[in-house]
Structures are given as structure tokens and as C-alpha cells.
């Protein structure tokens with residue numbers, strides 16, 4: 224089934240530049256020489272409104288239907304932390320997926336890195352052979368098998384397994400070796416064990432004051448407990464193409480809001496002087512606006528970081544206390560309140576927001592009652608935080624071209640869903656993200672009910688991937704952050720380059 228999809232990949236030389244070509248047959252990823260996809264908007268002016276040559280829009284590429292048959296399954300953190308413990312299994316190379324293939328050892332990966340003749344580009348060719356392409360729909364994947372114990376529920380319903388798992392052994396710096404984008408010295412956004420909502424709001428305001436019109440800050444909704452949900456747009460808000468990077472939808476995954484805020488600051492700080500594969504960032508931002516929604520679930524993060532006493536609403540405090548009583552009675556936790564609340568994923572009503580989207584929602588397994596994790600709500604889209612993300616995606620001002628969702632944990636990428644309307648494109652984006660992160664492993668699906676799933680099934684689908692950061696269960700110690708940063712600091716730039724060439 225994968226073979227049938229390959230015709231949907233953009234061919235080399237398409238459009239104004241050969242930025243990325245997936246070569247038929249071998250499923251190679253090629254980062255080709257930087258050609259003039261980007262106009263030099265920084266010459267003679269550094270504002271985002273400088274006139275540039277905009278690459279031709281791909282003619283409805285996202286509407287092309289990829290194969291429908293590669294439905295797949297996987298447990299994930301989306302329902303109950305089922306990724307926990309999966310890494311060691313995956314890395315052992317001994318786990319099996321639904322089709323019975325060995326997850327790693329049956330696949331071939333080769334990485335070749337060569338400079339081109341001018342010495343200005345780095346070229347990476349990765350060859351991979353997919354594992355099985357058919358699934359019985361009866362087995363769980365290695366991740367969920369590895370995590371079926373404890374007080375975590377299994378992931379949402381299993382829909383089969385396409386078995387595309389890929390091993391990488393790439394130099395994490397190779398995909399971005401031509402990035403003239405530097406970490407910020409003395410940044411506004413400082414690494415903290417518990418990067419809080421209040422700190423984030425303060426930092427957003429400081430960045431806005433510091434970087435002015437390079438950044439537009441919007442609120443896209445309000446949480447149950449009255450916290451604003453922010454959409455920070457970097458670049459030209461009228462750009463013909465938009466990317467959305469979203470994180471913090473699960474409470475205990477609060478290193479990702481820090482990551483997204485630091486990505487954002489790095490983009491701003493390098494805006495005027497930085498370049499990526501020979502293209503100035505300012506010209507890139509004139510054509511592609513990048514939206515950062517760093518903290519979709521501020522109430523849940525507040526609960527996980529500081530406990531329910533930090534909620535403002537007594538009604539909501541009572542609601543989450545009831546969750547503890549119910550989960551304890553049901554045997555879903557045996558922890559004390561401090562341990563229990565530190566693992567909180569849901570919003571302040573006990574709804575797991577990434578199970579609340581209208582994407583195979585009826586099939587998504589769920590607890591019967593509100594909980595710290597794994598409860599999908601009374602109806603799809605029932606929660607204000609869910610609605611905020613839906614409304615953002617449906618905002619006609621933004622021509623979305625790619626969406627990246629940050630979750631934790633596992634150092635894996637989920638990229639597919641049953642009925643995915645942009646399967647080939649999502650696969651391509653996932654491979655790209657795998658490369659730039661230095662080898663995050665691809666897993667085909669995370670079930671249903673998620674924002675990614677909803678986007679891939681929507682009437683206007685765009686390529687969409689979920690990056691699961693970190694190697695230990697959440698909440699993660701801050702010691703995990705440096706590797707998360709190293710792996711993910713430039714995902715936004717790579718995504719910008721990709722969408723511009725499509």
C-alpha cells in the first residue's frame with residue numbers, strides 16, 4: 224500500500240526549487256541543494272512585508288487522497304501514558320508489531336552525507352524499506368504492549384497495523400548543518416523545572432515588547448479555569464502559507480511548552496540575521512508564518528506542576544478531587560494525591576483533550592468517568608480548549624500547510640490515522656522530522672480523538688505529525704530537557720522549508 228502512495232510525493236524539480244524529493248521505489252529522502260525557493264527579502268529591507276517572489280502554490284496537493292488501506296494502531300500517551308516504557312523495547316530491536324515483524328532488525332537504513340560541489344549544501348539520502356504493509360487489526364504494537372501494566376489504561380481503540388517503522392542512525396546535526404541559527408544567549412525564556420503558565424504569559428509579553436512586529440500574539444480561547452490560550456504568530460501574518468506548532472495539550476507534558484517558547488525566541492532572535500540552507504530567515508518568514516500555541520491546556524499543566532489548589536475555581540478543585548476518589552476506587556491509581564496530581568493529563572474537568580476531537584471519537588476507548596487521563600468527554604469537541612484549537616484550524620485567514628503536535632514521551636513520531644486523507648504527505652513530513660530530530664522513530668497511528676487525527680480527517684486536511692519528546696515518563700525531570708532541545712530546536716525551520724517547496 225505504501226508503493227501506491229508514492230505517486231503522491233512531490234517529484235524532484237517540482238515548483239520553483241528542488242527542496243525535497245522522495246524518490247520512487249527506494250523511499251529516499253533527499254535534502255537537495257538550496258535553490259531560490261526563497262526570495263532575498265532581507266536585501267534592502269528587513270521587514271516581513273518586503274515584496275518577495277512567492278513560490279507557486281501546490282495545486283491542491285493536500286487534497287490528493289492517499290491510500291486508505293494502511294490503517295494502523297498504536298497505543299500512545301493520548302489515552303493514558305501508554306508510551307511509558309516503550310523506548311527501551313523499541314531500541315532493543317526485539318519487539319514485534321502487529322504483523323509479527325521485528326520492529327527494527329528487518330529494516331535497512333543507510334545514511335549518506337555528502338557536500339555538493341559548491342560546498343554550500345549538505346545532502347542526506349536515507350534509504351529505508353518498510354516493514355509489513357498489511358495488518359490484521361488484532362494486535363497491539365510494541366509500545367502499547369510494553370506499557371499495558373500499571374495504572375495506565377491502554378491507548379484508544381486499535382485499528383490495525385501498517386507496520387511502517389523506520390530505524391535511523393543519522394547524525395542529528397546533518398539535516399541542519401547549514402543553519403545559521405543560533406541559540407539565544409541570556410534568553411527571555413529560561414529553562415525551569417516547572418515552566419509555569421504565569422511565567423509563559425510574562426515571557427510572551429516580554430518577547431512581544433522586544434521583537435515588535437515580528438510577532439503577533441492572539442488569544443484563541445480560554446480554559447475552563449479562565450486562562451487564556453495563546454497563539455503566537457512569528458513572521459508575516461498575511462503569508463500565503465502557515466504552519467502550526469502546538470504543545471502542552473496534556474498537563475504533565477510541560478517540558479514541551481518550554482521547548483516551543485524557546486523555539487519561538489530563537490526564531491525571533493535570528494529573524495534578521497539567520498539563514499537556513501542559504502535562505503534568509505526573514506525571507507522565509509515573509510512567505511511562511513509559524514504559529515506557536517505553546518500551552519493548549521494551561522489548567523492541566525497547573526495541576527500537574529503545582530496541584531489543584533492552584534486552580535481558581537472551587538468547582539473545578541472539587542471536580543479534580545472527585546477524579547482522585549473515583550480513580551482510586553476503580554483501581555486506576557494507588558498513589559497519594561501529590562503523586563496522582565503530578566501525573567495529571569486532562570483539563571480541569573477531567574477530560575483528556577487529545578481524546579476529545581471528532582476523529583473516530585465513537586471508537587475511542589475511554590474511562591467511564593472524568594479522570595486524570597483517558598476520559599474522552601461527553602461529546603466530541605465538548606471542551607473549550609478543544610474548541611479553541613478547532614477554531615484556530617478553521618480560521619479562514621490562515622492557509623495551513625503543516626501542523627506539528629508536541630507530546631511526550633518516547634522519541635517517536637505518530638503520523639497516521641485510519642482514513643488519513645493526507646497519508647503520503649504526512650509520511651513525508653514525518654520522515655523529515657525523524658531526520659531533523661536525529662532519529663525519532665515513526666509509528667503509524669495513535670488511535671483516535673486527537674487533534675492530529677482530526678486534522679488528517681478534516682475536510683481540509685494538511686500533513687500533520689505528533690512528535691513525542693523525551694525518554695522517561697512524565698512529568699519529566701529537567702535533566703531531560705537538553706536532549707529534547709538538541710533534537711527539536713530547528714524543527715520549525717525544517718517545516719518552513721518543506722512547506723515552501725510544496
Ligand SMILES: [Zn+2]
Pocket residue numbers: 300301472473476577629630631
Ligand atoms: Zn500527550
